[in-house]
Amino acid sequence: MGRFIVRRLIQAALSLFGVLTIVFFVVRLTGNPVRLLVPQNASAADIARLTHQLGLDRPLLDQYGTFLVNILHGNLGYSYVQSQPALGIVLGRFPNTVELAISALCFSLVFAIPIGFLTAYFRGKWIERLLMPVVALGQSMPAFWSGILLVLVFAVHWRILPSSGQGGIKALILPSITLGMITLASIARISRVSFLEQLNKDYVRTARTKGASTARVMVVHVFRNALLPVITMVGLEAANLLGGAVITEEIFAWPGIGQLTVQSVQSSDFPVVEAVVLVASAVYILTNLSVDLLYGIIDPRVRIKRVGSR
Amino acid sequence: MQPLEASTMFKATNDLLLDVDELSVGVNVAGREIGVLSNVSFNVGKGEIVGVVGESGCGKSLTALAIIGLLGDNVRITGGTITLDGERISSLSSTQMRKIRGSRIGMIFQEPMVALNPLMRVGRQVKEVLVIHAIGNRKSRKARVLELFRQVGLPDPKLRYRQFPHQLSGGMRQRVMIAMALAAEPKLLIADEPTTALDVTVQAQILDLLEDIRTRLGTSVVLVTHDMGVVSEVADRVVVMYAGQVVESAPVAELFENARHPYSVGLLGSVFGSNFEESSDELPTISGRVPSIGEVPSGCPFEPRCENAIDVCRSDRPPAASVGTNHIVACWSPVELPRMRLFGKGVESS
Ligand SMILES: Nc1ncnc2c1ncn2[C@@H]1O[C@H](COP(=O)(O)OP(=O)(O)O)[C@@H](O)[C@H]1O
Numbered sequence: 001m002g003r004f005i006v007r008r009l010i011q012a013a014l015s016l017f018g019v020l021t022i023v024f025f026v027v028r029l030t031g032n033p034v035r036l037l038v039p040q041n042a043s044a045a046d047i048a049r050l051t052h053q054l055g056l057d058r059p060l061l062d063q064y065g066t067f068l069v070n071i072l073h074g075n076l077g078y079s080y081v082q083s084q085p086a087l088g089i090v091l092g093r094f095p096n097t098v099e100l101a102i103s104a105l106c107f108s109l110v111f112a113i114p115i116g117f118l119t120a121y122f123r124g125k126w127i128e129r130l131l132m133p134v135v136a137l138g139q140s141m142p143a144f145w146s147g148i149l150l151v152l153v154f155a156v157h158w159r160i161l162p163s164s165g166q167g168g169i170k171a172l173i174l175p176s177i178t179l180g181m182i183t184l185a186s187i188a189r190i191s192r193v194s195f196l197e198q199l200n201k202d203y204v205r206t207a208r209t210k211g212a213s214t215a216r217v218m219v220v221h222v223f224r225n226a227l228l229p230v231i232t233m234v235g236l237e238a239a240n241l242l243g244g245a246v247i248t249e250e251i252f253a254w255p256g257i258g259q260l261t262v263q264s265v266q267s268s269d270f271p272v273v274e275a276v277v278l279v280a281s282a283v284y285i286l287t288n289l290s291v292d293l294l295y296g297i298i299d300p301r302v303r304i305k306r307v308g309s310r
Numbered sequence: 311m312q313p314l315e316a317s318t319m320f321k322a323t324n325d326l327l328l329d330v331d332e333l334s335v336g337v338n339v340a341g342r343e344i345g346v347l348s349n350v351s352f353n354v355g356k357g358e359i360v361g362v363v364g365e366s367g368c369g370k371s372l373t374a375l376a377i378i379g380l381l382g383d384n385v386r387i388t389g390g391t392i393t394l395d396g397e398r399i400s401s402l403s404s405t406q407m408r409k410i411r412g413s414r415i416g417m418i419f420q421e422p423m424v425a426l427n428p429l430m431r432v433g434r435q436v437k438e439v440l441v442i443h444a445i446g447n448r449k450s451r452k453a454r455v456l457e458l459f460r461q462v463g464l465p466d467p468k469l470r471y472r473q474f475p476h477q478l479s480g481g482m483r484q485r486v487m488i489a490m491a492l493a494a495e496p497k498l499l500i501a502d503e504p505t506t507a508l509d510v511t512v513q514a515q516i517l518d519l520l521e522d523i524r525t526r527l528g529t530s531v532v533l534v535t536h537d538m539g540v541v542s543e544v545a546d547r548v549v550v551m552y553a554g555q556v557v558e559s560a561p562v563a564e565l566f567e568n569a570r571h572p573y574s575v576g577l578l579g580s581v582f583g584s585n586f587e588e589s590s591d592e593l594p595t596i597s598g599r600v601p602s603i604g605e606v607p608s609g610c611p612f613e614p615r616c617e618n619a620i621d622v623c624r625s626d627r628p629p630a631a632s633v634g635t636n637h638i639v640a641c642w643s644p645v646e647l648p649r650m651r652l653f654g655k656g657v658e659s660s
Pocket residue numbers: 337346364365366367368369370371372373382384385602603
């Protein structure tokens with residue numbers, strides 16, 4: 001197990017290195033950011049001075065070398081716009097993204113797993129016919145549409161929830177629903193398929209021959225088995241959500257790293273873009289690693305295999 | 311041959327444990343109900359091992375599942391009764407039936423590899439039977455499971471108790487299944503192809519175990535198998551099924567010496583050779599295949615494959631008739647004795 005984790009961490013470091021390299025060169029393809037940083041009437045000399053100050057006049061590979069050395073020291077440079085450390089800016093916004101992601105994930109799980117279970121257990125019955133279209137609807141509504149719809153209904157028409165900003169549970173509700181809707185639909189689908197598959201397994205029949213009630217069969221036997229594939233899906237969704245929700249954060253003016261991404265790309269704030277990508281990737285990789293470890297805890301078969309072979 | 315009254319032999323005595331009487335089962339396929347078992351009758355005495363044999367698809371598993379009340383959503387009993395220890399269990403509510411499963415009837419299956427919950431320690435899976443039926447208390451249950459593990463010949467019970475199914479071999483898993491089925495000391499054990507998925511030496515051990523259980527605990531066993539060889543090892547009596555019907559039933563020695571139904575003769579021939587000697591190089595097989603559901607002919611179901619068939623076989627279903635002590639056969643044109651001469655008529659050499 002320990003060796004497995006070490007290997008995965010080395011892999012993670014390599015992935016991060018690759019991601020940072022790509023992002024470093026891609027942002028520099030967008031042109032000189034200095035033009036966006038100086039006032040409109042700035043002279044060519046001003047621009048040249050600032051360009052030199054930011055080191056953007058040096059050869060690209062030279063810049064890249066410095067970039068790598070700085071990263072090894074945990075330094076991603078200063079924001080061009082806010083003259084604060086880029087990583088600090090991102091980490092300052094990150095808790096907001098975490099708050100929204102967790103809340104959206106909880107919202108979706110609370111509905112998705114029961115929906116998956118009910119539509120599997122009552123397949124062919126009215127419950128399934130009622131819930132499946134709802135799931136399809138949730139999956140096909142893009143956030144920019146469902147978000148604005150929710151704002152219109154709950155913030156503009158009924159005025160019971162704030163339309164934007166952060167602070168308190170109330171402000172969290174609409175963005176969580178908007179963001180969680182699509183996650184909800186995909187997790188509901190996966191759990192439905194998973195429950196359906198487990199219900200036909202031989203061990204379910206064995207449990208029935210013991211005299212187990214349907215409730216016991218479900219809770220004690222089927223549920224844990226059915227959750228295994230769901231956990232993988234939830235992990236991927238969680239990793240996505242933690243990377244920042246660009247559209248939802250924009251709609252609700254939520255100060256997370258999704259919004260920061262848009263702002264920093266728009267203003268060509270290279271160090272912040274790089275820091276956002278670094279943090280989002282690291283979180284993505286770590287989330288998936290924790291899911292794998294969790295899987296190993298729940299499924300004894302995985303535990304053995306890992307120790308033996310990988 | 312005398313025509314037969316509905317059910318037979320043990321009925322009058324106290325030695326009868328299970329009585330399946332004229333059981334018919336229908337499967338709902340796309341809104342239409344198709345009969346898959348028709349008028350299946352047999353019984354099992356206390357402490358008796360009854361083998362239910364037939365090729366795959368003959369309705370053996372459905373018969374077993376009907377007894378324990380676990381027919382699927384689209385399958386239901388359309389006629390007949392099942393009586394366990396004097397109680398008519400075929401008409402019980404699902405809640406009442408649940409109380410019987412595990413406590414008065416235990417069941418094991420063909421695939422011990424997948425019959426256990428992969429995420430639960432096997433000790434707990436066996437203990438669950440005791441929990442469900444509220445037998446014993448927290449402490450005594452574990453002791454009981456360990457004792458069961460010893461009884462079914464699981465080496466190192468304490469270690470096994472904590473292991474997961476994937477850590478056990480196929481044979482050990484089947485022993486766990488048997489321990490589970492016996493946990494509440496049911497009087498009836500249904501074993502559906504319990505040895506089919508196991509290799510030969512393990513097969514023999516499991517069959518020995520079933521026999522041992524019968525001897526020591528007096529448990530009756532319904533042993534479902536497609537293999538006449540398995541039946542010959544342990545069964546006291548044999549029920550031969552074909553296309554959802556019982557075609558012949560007899561004590562095992564009687565069947566092996568005087569099988570009358572051409573299908574039984576064919577099954578025996580395919581295991582033991584025409585002369586019942588296992589040494590013969592090429593075993594004869596019965597040509598053709600079991601009819602699928604919905605294609606069972608209106609006459610004798612075996613008629614299309616039967617070389618003894620006569621005109622009446624095509625038009626009318628043969629009634630069950632007694633042809634000896636405890637020996638019943640449903641055939642218009644049974645194999646005459648002595649069998650040796652006639653062997654091969656109802657059976658085609660491959
Ligand atoms: N749930 C079901 N739905 C439809 N057909 C079924 C079902 N269960 C069994 N059958 C059919 O009933 C017949 C008998 O099946 P089964 O009892 O499993 O045979 P056996 O155990 O003798 O191999 C087969 O033709 C099988 O396809």
